[in-house]
Amino acid sequence: MAIPRFQDITIKNKLTAIIMLTSVTALLMGLGAFITWEYFDIKKNMVESLSTHASIIADNTKAAVVYENADDAKEMLSALRAAPSIIHARICTEDNNTLAIFNKDPNDASVHLLQIKKEGYNFTRDSLNLQKNIMLDNEKIGTIYLKSDLSNIKHGVTRTATIGGIIAAIIIFVTFLVSSKLQKIISGPILSLAGVAKDVSEHKDYSTRALKQSNDEVGQLIDAFNEMLYEIQERDLELTHLNEKLEQRVKERTADLMNANKKLEKLNRELEQTVEKLTAANIELADFAHIAAHDLKAPLRAIGSLAGMIVEDYRDKLDENGQKQLNLLTQRTERMSSLINGILKYSEVGQLSNGQEQVDLNQVVEDTILNIAPPENIEIKVENTLPTIISERTHMLQLFQNLLSNAIKYMDKPQGLVKIGCVEEDDFWKFYVSDNGPGIEEKYYDRIFTIFQTLKRRDEVEGTGIGLTMVKKIVTLYNGKIWVESKVGHGSTFFFTLPKQKKEAKKHAKLQTNIVG
Amino acid sequence: MISKKEMRLKTYILMFVVLSLLASVQVQQARAAESKEYQIKAAFLYNFIQFVEWPKEKAADSNQPIIIGIIGRDPFGNVFESLKNKKIKGKSVIIKRFKPYEELKINGVLESTSDELKNCHVLFICSSENRNINQIIDIVKTSSVLTVGETHYFLENGGIINFELEEKKVRFAINLDAANTAKLKISSQLLRLAKRVVQEKKQTKKADK
Numbered sequence: 001m002a003i004p005r006f007q008d009i010t011i012k013n014k015l016t017a018i019i020m021l022t023s024v025t026a027l028l029m030g031l032g033a034f035i036t037w038e039y040f041d042i043k044k045n046m047v048e049s050l051s052t053h054a055s056i057i058a059d060n061t062k063a064a065v066v067y068e069n070a071d072d073a074k075e076m077l078s079a080l081r082a083a084p085s086i087i088h089a090r091i092c093t094e095d096n097n098t099l100a101i102f103n104k105d106p107n108d109a110s111v112h113l114l115q116i117k118k119e120g121y122n123f124t125r126d127s128l129n130l131q132k133n134i135m136l137d138n139e140k141i142g143t144i145y146l147k148s149d150l151s152n153i154k155h156g157v158t159r160t161a162t163i164g165g166i167i168a169a170i171i172i173f174v175t176f177l178v179s180s181k182l183q184k185i186i187s188g189p190i191l192s193l194a195g196v197a198k199d200v201s202e203h204k205d206y207s208t209r210a211l212k213q214s215n216d217e218v219g220q221l222i223d224a225f226n227e228m229l230y231e232i233q234e235r236d237l238e239l240t241h242l243n244e245k246l247e248q249r250v251k252e253r254t255a256d257l258m259n260a261n262k263k264l265e266k267l268n269r270e271l272e273q274t275v276e277k278l279t280a281a282n283i284e285l286a287d288f289a290h291i292a293a294h295d296l297k298a299p300l301r302a303i304g305s306l307a308g309m310i311v312e313d314y315r316d317k318l319d320e321n322g323q324k325q326l327n328l329l330t331q332r333t334e335r336m337s338s339l340i341n342g343i344l345k346y347s348e349v350g351q352l353s354n355g356q357e358q359v360d361l362n363q364v365v366e367d368t369i370l371n372i373a374p375p376e377n378i379e380i381k382v383e384n385t386l387p388t389i390i391s392e393r394t395h396m397l398q399l400f401q402n403l404l405s406n407a408i409k410y411m412d413k414p415q416g417l418v419k420i421g422c423v424e425e426d427d428f429w430k431f432y433v434s435d436n437g438p439g440i441e442e443k444y445y446d447r448i449f450t451i452f453q454t455l456k457r458r459d460e461v462e463g464t465g466i467g468l469t470m471v472k473k474i475v476t477l478y479n480g481k482i483w484v485e486s487k488v489g490h491g492s493t494f495f496f497t498l499p500k501q502k503k504e505a506k507k508h509a510k511l512q513t514n515i516v517g
Numbered sequence: 518m519i520s521k522k523e524m525r526l527k528t529y530i531l532m533f534v535v536l537s538l539l540a541s542v543q544v545q546q547a548r549a550a551e552s553k554e555y556q557i558k559a560a561f562l563y564n565f566i567q568f569v570e571w572p573k574e575k576a577a578d579s580n581q582p583i584i585i586g587i588i589g590r591d592p593f594g595n596v597f598e599s600l601k602n603k604k605i606k607g608k609s610v611i612i613k614r615f616k617p618y619e620e621l622k623i624n625g626v627l628e629s630t631s632d633e634l635k636n637c638h639v640l641f642i643c644s645s646e647n648r649n650i651n652q653i654i655d656i657v658k659t660s661s662v663l664t665v666g667e668t669h670y671f672l673e674n675g676g677i678i679n680f681e682l683e684e685k686k687v688r689f690a691i692n693l694d695a696a697n698t699a700k701l702k703i704s705s706q707l708l709r710l711a712k713r714v715v716q717e718k719k720q721t722k723k724a725d726k
Binding site for chain 1: 521561564567568583605606704709710
């Protein structure tokens with residue numbers, strides 16, 4: 001188990017630890033001081049005691065020294081046996097001859113060297129040496145040496161340390177008990193505050209309040225905490241309120257949206273139905289146009305042949321006016337026929353067959369020019385190489401034929417010039433067919449693509465009013481656009497776009513389904 | 518024949534000379550030993566003063582000297598000369614010599630000398646007074662005079678301290694009863710050192726070594 005860092009232990013333990021550390025430090029210092037004091041006290045006492053012993057012996061051996069009575073001196077010294085710490089004693093006469101020696105351990109015959117040269121004492125590593133003069137009538141008659149071991153110090157210090165240690169242990173134990181009780185005064189409110197804080201953060205219950213137990217800093221902290229909780233609670237309430245409002249609004253909006261959606265769906269359905277109806281009507285119309293045109297063709301041809309026959313058989317019998325009107329009839333019949341043909345072609349354009357292939361537009365343009373056989377005064381110029389695209393060849397032929405024949409038909413200049421070209425853009429081709437004809441006023445830009453609309457009277461320029469409409473239908477079929485730019489008197493340029501291959505194919509397919517649907 | 522007698526005579530003379538020479542050497546040696554012995558005895562005598570307490574009337578003030586009396590034929594020679602200036606208990610010491618008892622008696626000065634004897638603090642009774650010890654002690658025994666002797670039965674005759682030789686070493690014996698009679702207090706230390714202490718019939722004899 002890893003020992004936690006001091007910063008990480010609980011406040012409770014921290015407080016106890018601090019109190020314990022402080023008291024143990026104080027205690028140890030006190031104990032140390034006491035032992036030191038005891039050490040010096042014992043030393044002092046030892047010196048005093050040894051000095052007293054020396055004094056008594058000196059006093060009692062005066063006569064023995066004076067009369068140099070070794071036996072008596074020895075007997076006096078032997079009394080030192082009662083003092084356990086004295087290990088050696090010696091009495092010398094004035095001329096420093098040893099009179100008597102005492103060794104606590106009789107076997108220890110080793111000569112105890114005494115280093116003191118004059119009256120006094122000194123401590124060596126393991127002994128206390130003391131020298132005292134033996135005085136008689138103010139005169140030094142001899143010397144007494146005493147040597148004491150230091151077991152007293154050792155025993156004293158050991159005893160003091162032992163007793164001190166036991167007392168210290170008891171004090172530490174009691175301090176621990178007291179401090180672990182008393183630390184609650186400080187840690188209690190903090191812990192309860194921490195508990196409340198934890199509770200609040202866990203359960204998000206901001207209505208909880210910490211209980212204030214005192215008026216100190218912790219009390220202030222608890223006040224501040226409670227105030228903070230109060231504010232959070234207020235804000236929480238406000239937030240909840242706002243949230244509810246927001247939810248309500250979202251609900252309302254959702255309902256609105258749903259309604260709108262429903263309406264839209266309904267509209268959509270209606271639209272779809274309308275489209276379906278329209279498509280059906282359209283198809284019906286196209287079919288009708290086709291059938292009608294087709295069916296009108298036969299009687300018209302009959303009328304034409306009849307008119308022809310009348311002209312051939314009754315030319316001479318008819319006056320000039322009759323002939324003129326007959327001619328008019330023939331002409332109108334031809335116009336009718338071309339109109340019907342135009343309607344037929346137009347109605348056929350909407351019906352795409354599966355005849356999609358790679359169509360080289362250069363070839364298409366070449367064929368168209370051959371087909372039209374333009375008059376000599378009009379030059380048709382292909383300005384650059386045209387692309388090859390997937391399409392129905394017939395459509396492309398109709399496209400260019402209508403545009404080119406339009407340009408030739410309305411040409412009013414003695415030297416006509418028609419230019420064909422193409423510009424490659426990002427995802428489509430932009431084609432143009434420009435002429436130097438009369439031009440078109442801007443207000444007619446849209447009208448020219450409407451069916452049966454011609455800008456000139458039928459009598460001036462023979463036209464059905466179907467050509468440009470069909471061009472637009474084909475371009476639209478291929479997802480392209482068509483528009484015109486013109487300057488009256490100078491000429492017009494028809495632009496149209498065809499999307500590039502791959503996309504074209506896809507959209508084409510889509511177009512087909514749409515048309516079929 | 519004559520030559521034989523002469524020879525014998527010569528031999529005797531030679532022997533006498535040699536013997537007398539030897540004898541003179543021995544006498545000299547004996548004298549030297551004697552001188553050493555009395556040096557020690559003199560020191561002992563001086564030191565007795567340290568361990569004996571006189572009654573107040575005799576201790577008096579410090580101006581009064583301590584008087585050591587010597588009665589009889591003085592064996593100390595000039596040993597005291599070296600101790601002349603030594604002070605004991607802060608007092609100077611005076612040596613007073615008295616004529617032998619017999620002589621004092623014959624000269625008729627015994628009465629007048631008695632007071633002087635009583636005045637002494639210590640009275641050394643020389644071995645020459647062997648026959649008159651009783652009489653001398655009788656004079657001073659109640660006057661707080663420490664009587665010191667060096668003869669047999671000195672203590673039995675009422676003396677207080679007696680020098681006794683033991684294996685050529687000077688020692689002493691004490692008669693405590695006599696000391697009490699003289700109102701002298703003898704230090705226990707001194708008593709401990711005594712070879713024997715005589716006291717009220719029972720006699721303590723220290724173990725000889």
